[in-house]
Amino acid sequence: MLSSRSQGWENILVEEFYQPPGQCEYQSDTEHAICVGLAAHPFRLLQVKGDRRHSSLYTKGDISVTPAGLPFLAQWDGNDHYLWIRLPLHFTQQVAQEAAEIDSEHVELLPEFRTRNRSIEQIGMMLLGELHNGGLAGRLYVESLANVLAVQLLRNYSATQPRVSLYSGGLSDHQLQRVIDYINDYLAEEIKLSDLAELLGMSQFHFSHLFKQSMGIPPYQYVIQQRVERAKQFLKQTQISIAEVALLCGFNSHSHLSKWFRQLTGMTPKAYRVN
Numbered sequence: 001m002l003s004s005r006s007q008g009w010e011n012i013l014v015e016e017f018y019q020p021p022g023q024c025e026y027q028s029d030t031e032h033a034i035c036v037g038l039a040a041h042p043f044r045l046l047q048v049k050g051d052r053r054h055s056s057l058y059t060k061g062d063i064s065v066t067p068a069g070l071p072f073l074a075q076w077d078g079n080d081h082y083l084w085i086r087l088p089l090h091f092t093q094q095v096a097q098e099a100a101e102i103d104s105e106h107v108e109l110l111p112e113f114r115t116r117n118r119s120i121e122q123i124g125m126m127l128l129g130e131l132h133n134g135g136l137a138g139r140l141y142v143e144s145l146a147n148v149l150a151v152q153l154l155r156n157y158s159a160t161q162p163r164v165s166l167y168s169g170g171l172s173d174h175q176l177q178r179v180i181d182y183i184n185d186y187l188a189e190e191i192k193l194s195d196l197a198e199l200l201g202m203s204q205f206h207f208s209h210l211f212k213q214s215m216g217i218p219p220y221q222y223v224i225q226q227r228v229e230r231a232k233q234f235l236k237q238t239q240i241s242i243a244e245v246a247l248l249c250g251f252n253s254h255s256h257l258s259k260w261f262r263q264l265t266g267m268t269p270k271a272y273r274v275n
Contacts (some may be wrong), residue, residue: 004127004142007135010192011091012146014127015084023075029068032092032109032153036083036124037062043078047113054113061121065157067109083124087150095150096158098203108159117156123149136259141220143193147204170214175200179211183223187230188250191223223250228264231257235273242269 002016013031016038026033037060045058050070058076066072068089096107123145130137130145171179179196196219197207212218217225227249234245246257261269 002131004131007131009135009139009142009146011088012127012142012149013086014131016128016131017080017082017084019076019080019082021077021079023073025071025073026066027069027071028086030089031086032068032089033066033072034085034087034120034124034149034153035064035066036085036121038081038083038128039079040081041078043076043080045080045114046075048073049111049113052111052113056114058114061116063112063115063117063120065109065112065115065153067111070111083128085124085127085149087146087153091146092150092153095147095203095205096154099147099151099205106160107154109153110157110159112157117152119152120149120156123152136256137220138224140191140193140223141218143204144208144218144220147193147208151205169210171200171210176211176214183226187223187226188248191250193219224260225264227251227257228261231261231269232265232272235269242273245269 001018004012004014021043037058039058039060042057042059044055046053046055047064048054049066049072092109093107127142127145130142135142170176178199182196182199183191193204193208196211197204200207202210208219211222215222231245231249231251234240234248235242238245240248242257243254246252246254249257251257251260258268261267261272265272267275
């Protein structure tokens with residue numbers, strides 16, 4: 001099993017499981033659960049959610065949704081490989097109120113035994129990739145994915161159909177400058193999507209959408225680019241160690257800086273300093 005517990009991700013838990021034939025039971029009053037099938041070979045899966053039962057072949061890309069508070073039992077007859085994603089109830093309620101214009105007290109997700117949703121599958125694969133690489137893109141990236149996932153759940157599996165308005169035109173020059181200045185001032189620290197959105201008084205979902213319209217890239221990519229640019233300055237103008245440069249630019253380690261530096265410049269920090 002691979003889990004995001006040790007990575008400190010907020011408002012989402014992501015776990016990858018490999019399971020031999022067997023069964024499991026699950027119930028949480030505080031979290032919604034999404035299962036994304038990863039098994040290459042189909043197998044028969046029996047699911048019981050509350051007083052409803054469903055039996056069918058289950059394979060890669062199939063998605064199951066279990067709302068908070070609903071008892072869930074599963075039995076399978078083949079080797080299973082799946083992604084298990086949990087979103088806190090309070091988080092989906094917050095997203096519903098801020099981005100989907102639904103009263104948080106009236107948010108009700110509907111159970112799904114076996115469905116297909118390309119958007120949710122893609123989000124799951126991006127989360128899985130981040131899980132495998134040890135959080136390379138950072139928490140800002142995961143926060144963005146968690147928000148988009150919550151909106152997708154509300155759009156497709158909510159008893160109340162939400163109105164999610166996608167504002168066009170991007171951020172105003174004044175708004176964009178405030179965000180850029182904030183990122184520049186706090187580049188050495190952890191920058192959260194919630195802090196950036198709160199700066200402009202809007203939901204995290206809408207902020208991410210408008211920022212990308214303005215800059216052409218999502219917030220997390222912009223932050224990484226700026227951290228690499230600042231690292232270049234330190235490498236050129238000082239003789240402090242690369243490990244220190246990493247921390248001064250908001251990377252959590254020498255290796256974390258090196259991975260992104262090489263990806264964006266084509267060379268290592270050491271080679272850049274020498275050249």
